[in-house]
Structure formats: C-alpha cells, structure tokens
Amino acid sequence: MKLQLDPARLFPVDPATREVARGLYNGVAQLPILSPHGHVDPRLLLEDTPFGNPAELFIRYDHYVTRLMHAAGVQLSELGIPDRTGVAATAGPREVWRTFSAHWHLYAGTASGYWLQHAFGEQFGITEQPDADNADALFDRIEATLATDAYRPRALFDQFKIEVLATTDDPMDDLAAHAALAADPSFSGRVLPTFRPDAYLNPATPGFADNVEKLAHWNGTPASSYQGYIEALAGRRRHFVDHGGVSADHGVFQPLAVDLNRSDAATLFEGAMAGTLTDAEQRAFAGHMLLEMARMSVDDGLVMTVHPGVFRNHNTDTFTRFGPDTGHDIPATTTYVDSIRPLLQKYGNDPDFHLVLFAVDETVYSREIAPLAGFYPSVYIGAPWWFLDAPDAVLRFRAAVTETAGFYRSSGFIDDTRAFLSIPARHDMARRLDSAFLARLVREGRVDLASAERISVDLVDTLPRKVFKL
Structure with a gap:
C-alpha cells in the first residue's frame, strides 16, 4: 500500500474552513521549533554519532510503539529490549524491524502511526507502507540514509529548525554535556537542562536515602541534616541555572502540596532517612517538598512544571524483567483544586512564579486547570501530554480550556519525547491542529x-518563550 502524506492532513473537511486553516498553518509552518520539555539525551548532540539502525531509532526506545505490539502478543524481548534477568535472548535490529513491519497495521489511527508516517515520508522519502514483504528493503533504505552526514544528529537538529531543546536531568548530573555544547562554536542551538528531583523528594522512591546522601556529600553537610538537605537542593538548582536551565519538572502521582512547619518537616525527614515513615507520612513529606520546590522557584526563577497522574510500572513482571519506560505506565484520575491549594495560597499570586500544570486525565482540563489558570497569575495550562498528545485529544483540549482561559494562559506545544526524529512531526501536528481549531472560530464569526x-x-513562538522564560 502506498504511503501518502496529504498536504491538508488534520485540516477541517469543510472546504471553506479548510482554506482558512491552510492559510493559518502556512503562516507558522516554517517557524523555529521551541521544545522546552523533552527527554532527548544531550550526548546525542554532543557526540554527534550516527543513528545505528531503523529499529534502534524508531522502536527500541519508543514505548508508544512497543506497547501496542506487546498488547498484540509480541514479547518485548522480540523488540530489542534487553531482559534484565538474562533469561531471554534479544532480537537483532533487522528481526525487530521485520516484527514491527508485520504489525504496522496496528498503528492506523494512532498518534504514533501519524508521527511515523510523517517521519517516513518527510525525512526518508518512503512512499509505501511497511509490511512483511518490504521490511528488509525499507530497513536497508533507512539504514543507508542514516549513514550519511546529512542524517547525523546535529545536521538533523539544524534541518528540523530546532532553536531550543530542553532535556531532563538528575539533580546530581554535572551537566558536562550541556557545558560542552554551550561552549562549542560549531553548534548554534540551545540545549537546556531541566532539574528533575522526584527521586530526591519522595521517601517512597527506592534509593531515596542514598540520593540524599549524595546531596549531603556534595554540600559538605551530614546526611541527617534537614537544613543541609534543603541547602543542597537549592545549591543544585543554582547549578542548573548556571548551565542555562529554565525549569524544574515534577513527575508526581498526585499534585499534593502540604504546608508543614520546619520542626514537623525535619521530624519526617529523619523518619524518611531511617525508613520508618508510614505511607501517609511519606505522602505528607513529599507534598511538603513539592511546596518547598515552589518556594525555591520563586527564589531562583526556575519555571515549575507538574506532570501528575501516571501509575508508573503497572506490571510488576515487566518492570522486573525489562525495567521502567517499557510501555506499562497507565493514566490515573487527577485532582488539583484542593491538593495544590496550599501552594497557590502562598505563591499563586506572584506573577514572576510560573507554574505549568499538565494532566493525562482529560476531565481535569475544563473542571480545574483552566479555571485555576483563569485566575492565578502564576498558573499556565500545560499542553496535552503523553496519552493526550494525539490529534483528536489536542482538539478536545483546545475546546475544553479556551472558553474559560483563552489562548494566552497556555504553554504552547510541548513534545515531551525521547524519539528525536519525531520532534518535527509532533510540532507540525500541533501547528496544523491549532490552525484547524482557529479556522473554525473564524468561520463561526467568533474570532x-x-x-x-x-x-x-x-x-508557536511567543507563549513558550514567555511561559518558560526563554
């Protein structure tokens, strides 16, 4: 079957509205990409090593792709994902690609299928759908293209017109890769670190005490000192600011903020280090630290983003065998109004504090996030994320939040991806969908x-620069 990219894809069916959408899209299609939240490894651009093969590029690290094949009965070991127990052999790249091609029909109508078709057509000039018969030929074609200088990571960075790319980094990362990129006169882009402290804030996280000890050692204070712990976190945040960081990200299960006095917080910290806290006490301390991160954002200017509502590693056997980020993270119900109120009581009216609220629970957009952003100067509406960064979900998002908060309380699009080659496809999708939504408002006489x-x-441009202080 042919692979054809309709120039008017995602635009409204009505001809007159489609033409308005086409005109709006043409006005933004070639603007630079601003990606203020994502998960690409900065060493990819520092080392500029060619991508290995199509399976590594499109399948191995993309759990959007692997999860659907797993649901159809394909074992993750057949997709090139290493088995940490050493039991199963790992399939080779060509075999992985053959498996993917034979299951290509699974992706019809999905966001992953849309992005992959964009990449295949726009970046590799592929004109036929993958299948079992052409798998080897497509593998060879993509692999040969990847071996050329034009498809090395830095060349693609320029080709994609990426101006800003944010990564996600451990608080103790020395950020050497970011420093080297910033000092390299041959690289003109901005690659910004993002402070991701979850494993250092939540006592329920495996290895919490070890992480705190790393902070304490760096800070030269005892691991048992709550004051030293707070000072160390603030110091590591300054390290990120010094290396160009603009935001701190928090991947919490629920966006709970708890306002504890210093004495109570110190007592819970001692219990956390000793491993004696109850589940309720662990949640209380983690909630207190979320509020502390807001306080630090007010002090140091880092934008605070909150990505809640995902049950991580839902399947224990898969996690044990293959580790995290292997496709079994599942959305959960999220609430903001009561849980985050202590944080907004203290800092919500500060216009210099930027708090970007995300969700994978669609019901929270119109019920809670849009009303909060429609009042508090600090609150911005995060773009559709993870399970919701898909065509129909993006349009539902715009309809859910715009009537309450308008367009200017939103963050602009955020791709949130590890898959480097999907970045232009995702941003192009968002530009087309926003053009489609605006075109309908124009045709209805509302804008x-x-x-x-x-x-x-x-x-595309003004809002991400403003919200993320770019």
Whole structure:
C-alpha cells in the first residue's frame, strides 16, 4: 500500500474552513521549533554519532510503539529490549524491524502511526507502507540514509529548525554535556537542562536515602541534616541555572502540596532517612517538598512544571524483567483544586512564579486547570501530554480550556519525547491542529482572521518563550 502524506492532513473537511486553516498553518509552518520539555539525551548532540539502525531509532526506545505490539502478543524481548534477568535472548535490529513491519497495521489511527508516517515520508522519502514483504528493503533504505552526514544528529537538529531543546536531568548530573555544547562554536542551538528531583523528594522512591546522601556529600553537610538537605537542593538548582536551565519538572502521582512547619518537616525527614515513615507520612513529606520546590522557584526563577497522574510500572513482571519506560505506565484520575491549594495560597499570586500544570486525565482540563489558570497569575495550562498528545485529544483540549482561559494562559506545544526524529512531526501536528481549531472560530464569526493569525504565531513562538522564560 502506498504511503501518502496529504498536504491538508488534520485540516477541517469543510472546504471553506479548510482554506482558512491552510492559510493559518502556512503562516507558522516554517517557524523555529521551541521544545522546552523533552527527554532527548544531550550526548546525542554532543557526540554527534550516527543513528545505528531503523529499529534502534524508531522502536527500541519508543514505548508508544512497543506497547501496542506487546498488547498484540509480541514479547518485548522480540523488540530489542534487553531482559534484565538474562533469561531471554534479544532480537537483532533487522528481526525487530521485520516484527514491527508485520504489525504496522496496528498503528492506523494512532498518534504514533501519524508521527511515523510523517517521519517516513518527510525525512526518508518512503512512499509505501511497511509490511512483511518490504521490511528488509525499507530497513536497508533507512539504514543507508542514516549513514550519511546529512542524517547525523546535529545536521538533523539544524534541518528540523530546532532553536531550543530542553532535556531532563538528575539533580546530581554535572551537566558536562550541556557545558560542552554551550561552549562549542560549531553548534548554534540551545540545549537546556531541566532539574528533575522526584527521586530526591519522595521517601517512597527506592534509593531515596542514598540520593540524599549524595546531596549531603556534595554540600559538605551530614546526611541527617534537614537544613543541609534543603541547602543542597537549592545549591543544585543554582547549578542548573548556571548551565542555562529554565525549569524544574515534577513527575508526581498526585499534585499534593502540604504546608508543614520546619520542626514537623525535619521530624519526617529523619523518619524518611531511617525508613520508618508510614505511607501517609511519606505522602505528607513529599507534598511538603513539592511546596518547598515552589518556594525555591520563586527564589531562583526556575519555571515549575507538574506532570501528575501516571501509575508508573503497572506490571510488576515487566518492570522486573525489562525495567521502567517499557510501555506499562497507565493514566490515573487527577485532582488539583484542593491538593495544590496550599501552594497557590502562598505563591499563586506572584506573577514572576510560573507554574505549568499538565494532566493525562482529560476531565481535569475544563473542571480545574483552566479555571485555576483563569485566575492565578502564576498558573499556565500545560499542553496535552503523553496519552493526550494525539490529534483528536489536542482538539478536545483546545475546546475544553479556551472558553474559560483563552489562548494566552497556555504553554504552547510541548513534545515531551525521547524519539528525536519525531520532534518535527509532533510540532507540525500541533501547528496544523491549532490552525484547524482557529479556522473554525473564524468561520463561526467568533474570532476575526487577523486575531487568529496573531494567535497562531503566539502559540508557536511567543507563549513558550514567555511561559518558560526563554
């Protein structure tokens, strides 16, 4: 079957509305990509090593892709994912690609299928759908293309017109890769670290005490000192700011903020280090530290992003055998209004504090996030994320939040990806969908065309620069 990319894909079916959408899209299609939250390893660009093969590039590290094949009965070991127990052999790249090609039909209508078709067509000039018969030929074609200088990571960075790319980094990372990129005169892009302290804030995280000890050693204070712990976190945040960091990200299960006095917090910290806290006490301490991170954001200016509502590693056997980020993270119900109120009581009216709230629970957009962003100067609406960064979900998102908070309380699009080659596909999708949504408002007489043209540019450029202080 042919692989054809419709130039008007994702635009409205009605011809007149489609033409308005086409015009809006043409005004933003070639603007630079701002990616203020993602998970690409900075060493990819520092070392500029060619991508190994199609299976490594499109399948091995993309749990959007692997999870659907697993659901269809394909073992993760057949997809090139190492078995940590040493029991199962790992399939080779060509075999993985053959398995993927034979299951390509699974991705029809999915966001992953859309992004992959974009990459195959736009970046590799592929004109036929993968299948069992053409798998080897497509593998050879992509592999040969990847071996050329034009497809090395830095060349693609420029080809994709990426201006800013944020990574996600451990608080104790020395950020040497970021420093080297910033000092390299041959690299013109901005690759920014993001402070991700979850494993250092939640006592329920395996290895919490060890992580705190690393902080204490760096800070030159006893691991048992709550004051030293707070000072060390603030110091590591300054390290990120000094290396160009603009945000701190928090991947919590629920966005709980708890306002404890210093004495109570210190007592819980001691229990956390000793491993004696109850589940409720662990949640209380983690909630207190979320509020402390907000306080530190007010002090140091890092944008605070909150990504809640995901039950990580839902299947114990898969986690034991293959580790995290292997496709079995599942969305859960999220609530913000009561749980985050202590944080907003203290810092919500500070216009210099930027708090970006995300969700994978669609019901929370119109019920809680949009109303919060429609009042508090600090609160911005995070873009559709993870399970919701898909065409219909993005349109539902716009409909859910715009009537309450408008366009200018949102963050702009965020790709949130490890898959480097999917970045332009994801941003192009968002630009098309926002053009489609605005075109409908124009045709319904709710927004004039000149305003829609301005909004479409602001969603791509002005808002991410403002919200993430770029």
